[in-house]
Amino acid sequence: MSSSLARYVDITGEDVVNQLRQLAEPLAGKRVVHVNSTRVGGGVAEILAKLVPLMRELGIETTWEVITGDPDFFSVTKSFHNALQGNRVPISASQYDHYEAVNRENAKTLSEKLASADLVFVHDPQPAPLLSFIPKRRGSWIWRCHIDASRPHRPVWKHLRGFVEGYDASIFSLPDFAQRLPHPQYIIPPSIDPLSEKNVDLPASEIDEVCRRHGIDRTRRLAVQVSRFDWFKDPVGVIEAFQLARRSCPDLQLVLAGGTAADDPEGAAVLDAVNTAANGDPDIHILLLPPDAHREINAIQRAADVVLQKSIKEGFGLTVTEALWKARPVIGGNVGGIRLQVIDHHTGFLVSTPEGAALRMCYLLQRPDRLRTMGEKAREFVRENFLLTRHLREYLTVMVALTTGMKDRIELA
Numbered sequence: 001m002s003s004s005l006a007r008y009v010d011i012t013g014e015d016v017v018n019q020l021r022q023l024a025e026p027l028a029g030k031r032v033v034h035v036n037s038t039r040v041g042g043g044v045a046e047i048l049a050k051l052v053p054l055m056r057e058l059g060i061e062t063t064w065e066v067i068t069g070d071p072d073f074f075s076v077t078k079s080f081h082n083a084l085q086g087n088r089v090p091i092s093a094s095q096y097d098h099y100e101a102v103n104r105e106n107a108k109t110l111s112e113k114l115a116s117a118d119l120v121f122v123h124d125p126q127p128a129p130l131l132s133f134i135p136k137r138r139g140s141w142i143w144r145c146h147i148d149a150s151r152p153h154r155p156v157w158k159h160l161r162g163f164v165e166g167y168d169a170s171i172f173s174l175p176d177f178a179q180r181l182p183h184p185q186y187i188i189p190p191s192i193d194p195l196s197e198k199n200v201d202l203p204a205s206e207i208d209e210v211c212r213r214h215g216i217d218r219t220r221r222l223a224v225q226v227s228r229f230d231w232f233k234d235p236v237g238v239i240e241a242f243q244l245a246r247r248s249c250p251d252l253q254l255v256l257a258g259g260t261a262a263d264d265p266e267g268a269a270v271l272d273a274v275n276t277a278a279n280g281d282p283d284i285h286i287l288l289l290p291p292d293a294h295r296e297i298n299a300i301q302r303a304a305d306v307v308l309q310k311s312i313k314e315g316f317g318l319t320v321t322e323a324l325w326k327a328r329p330v331i332g333g334n335v336g337g338i339r340l341q342v343i344d345h346h347t348g349f350l351v352s353t354p355e356g357a358a359l360r361m362c363y364l365l366q367r368p369d370r371l372r373t374m375g376e377k378a379r380e381f382v383r384e385n386f387l388l389t390r391h392l393r394e395y396l397t398v399m400v401a402l403t404t405g406m407k408d409r410i411e412l413a
């Protein structure tokens with residue numbers, strides 16, 4: 001068994017890896033293209049960076065293309081994102097036109113690759129119209145939606161659906177997110193890579209060093225939320241929760257670690273609100289990290305006693321998976337993909353308010369044994385359900401189904 005896939009055997013067992021090789025056999029030599037709108041920042045880029053090399057290793061000719069656009073384009077697509085997650089965002093006719101025009105331009109550059117591919121995965125709304133500008137396509141196209149689309153703002157979804165309907169299949173992360181569409185829909189939750197810099201074990205000295213650099217006191221308890229500065233991640237709610245929890249746990253510190261994604265123009269406004277809420281409190285560490293600070297985030301997650309992800313909408317929440325894998329129970333918003341991962345009272349706690357989050361933080365911090373046993377459960381839960389190998393297996397299954405016409409059943413020898 002060769003290179004990097006073999007390295008998963010120790011974590012998942014040999015059967016899991018053998019099954020991937022078997023499933024990939026009928027796909028050998030197929031040309032697959034993934035398209036999204038950013039190379040770094042956010043969960044989709046995080047996943048593709050790991051998934052694409054593994055697909056290549058399995059003999060599938062896989063490439064990853066990133067569409068480009070001007071700030072107006074990313075401002076419209078961010079509105080799309082917000083509207084699909086339920087905000088009543090108005091989008092004007094000229095904004096819709098610009099969205100299409102940018103996709104038309106990108107289609108010109110990508111047309112050869114996309115038209116000749118056997119399978120094209122188009123991630124999220126940003127590049128969704130590409131399909132309509134590739135009239136002579138050869139392969140199957142899949143729209144992969146990573147967003148919490150459980151209650152989309154209807155007028156915006158109606159517009160986007162016009163582009164998505166022509167796809168051969170869609171993939172959503174949770175059954176709740178599926179929509180009425182004229183093609184098969186698959187439910188595939190995302191995953192983390194246990195071997196990535198973000199998730200590998202780290203020496204204690206490295207964790208100490210990262211904390212020292214950021215002024216985090218290792219002799220005091222620490223709550224952490226790692227997230228882009230986005231309203232849906234509710235960083236201000238996290239600060240409120242921290243301020244309440246500190247009344248019972250006076251040694252508590254908070255880290256809000258984030259950065260911006262190239263396709264997210266709202267970060268600066270959210271960061272302003274976070275700074276205002278923190279009001280110079282020396283126990284609140286607001287860390288703006290570069291997009292490649294994977295080991296640093298890993299260290300901060302490992303330095304945490306409890307991890308928060310107090311989102312009010314969440315497509316999946318890779319940060320939750322990352323924390324659970326590090327045996328940290330997560331106090332998470334009772335929404336979207338967090339519900340799939342935080343099993344209340346087992347791998348963490350689901351909360352809906354800053355008060356709820358504060359209560360659960362104190363509960364865990366005052367019960368180190370419970371903290372530890374929940375953390376152990378959390379890690380095993382991720383091993384079973386949310387590692388890259390499971391994700392890849394499910395993608396391969398869909399790919400085999402779409403390329404061979406075996407829609408209902410796939411036989412493994």
Ligand code: UDP
Pocket residue numbers: 041042043044046198226227228257258259260289290291293294297316317318319320322
């Ligand atoms: N992330 C990061 N730097 C940051 C903030 C987030 O590397 O400053 C990573 C985080 O560790 C996770 C991903 O970006 O792997 C975020 O994925 P998630 O699904 O949690 O949220 P999204 O940003 O896609 O809404």
